[in-house]
Amino acid sequence: MKNIGFLSFGHWSPSPHSQTRSASDVLLQSIDLAVAAEELGADGAYFRVHHFANQLASPFPLLAAVGAKTSRIEIGTGVIDMRYENPFYMAEDAGSADLISGGRLQLGVSRGSPEQVIDGFRYFGYAPAEGTDSGDMAREHTRIFLDLLEGKGFAEPNPSPMFPNPPGLLRLEPHSDGLRERIWWGAGTRATAEWTAQQGMNLMSSTLLSEDTGVPFHELQAEQIERFRKTWADSGHSFEPRVSVSRSIFPIVDDVDRAYFGREGGSGDQVGYIDGGIARFGKTYAGSPDKLIAELAKDEAVAAADTLLLTVPNQLGVEYCAHLIESVLTHVAPELGWR
Secondary structure: OOEEEEEEOOOOOOOOOOOOOOHHHHHHHHHHHHHHHHHHOOOEEEEOOOOOOOOOOOOHHHHHHHHHHOOOOEEEEEEEEHHHOOHHHHHHHHHHHHHHHOOOEEEEEEOOOOOOOOOHHHHHOOOOOOOOOHHHHHHHHHHHHHHHHOOOOOEOOOOOOOOOOOOOOEOOOOOOOOHHHHEEEEOOOHHHHHHHHHHOOEEEEOOEEOOOOOOOHHHHHHHHHHHHHHHHHHHOOOOOOOEEEEEEEEEOOOHHHHHHHHHHOOOOOEEEEEOOEEEEEOOEEEEOHHHHHHHHOOOHHHHHOOEEEEEEOHHHOHHHHHHHHHHHHHHHOHHHOOO
């Protein structure tokens, strides 16, 4: 059995071929797709976060809205760039969204990826401390955020407050018990996966790894997962971790699917450069259900993960994205033992 959800990058453009021509379109359709996915039996609705782009950004209003409109599926991010975040305000936002959803938030965070502007986090008021870089800053923001989610008091109360205070030091409110165990780190390397385990965060791994050893993408990612789980076991945490991977999977079951994705069936891994370093990108899976079943059965990383996130082409609209999710759940997942 495997948790299966979707991951939307939330693009919009004024193109006449796009079903999402504005930010409003994307936000409202994201809520509708989450509702549709829950009705189809999917397990999660996840959203990417980018700044200075025609894509989804500030995630917590959307997560809260999805949480209010659904009752069962997990809701999350993949991922929030912690270089841009105030961990104190974020802890309040995350606690609120989690309480609205009834404890269904699965929050993916990370250092982020190359952005639309140079050092965009500086416009948000953040700069790395002397002798550190933006990655160090993201990890420090995350450390503070994780500490805050523990719910321990740390702030000295006013002796003459407007409202009565409980005894002792004060914590941020609203606080949601259990959220600390539902934080994921988006890791791009094997070493970062080991660090993630040491910090007691779940592992989120995408279709891109910022390293390459010459082996197929799924084998490198499977090694990343193996190292994460070994380090977790050695670290002695009190709860069992989870691992998610994302994949572009397009079952071709009708002429519309064929028109959109019929030429993607022969894709393979790609090796390129990102952030000045070599990276390996995973393939797109497109073809008949029988073909996908045979190919996915050989994907070692998908087999090793407990959660699979299906990247959806959100600009094709809610109806078509729901159709893709249903096709995977109906025609592919049962034959692979995921359902």
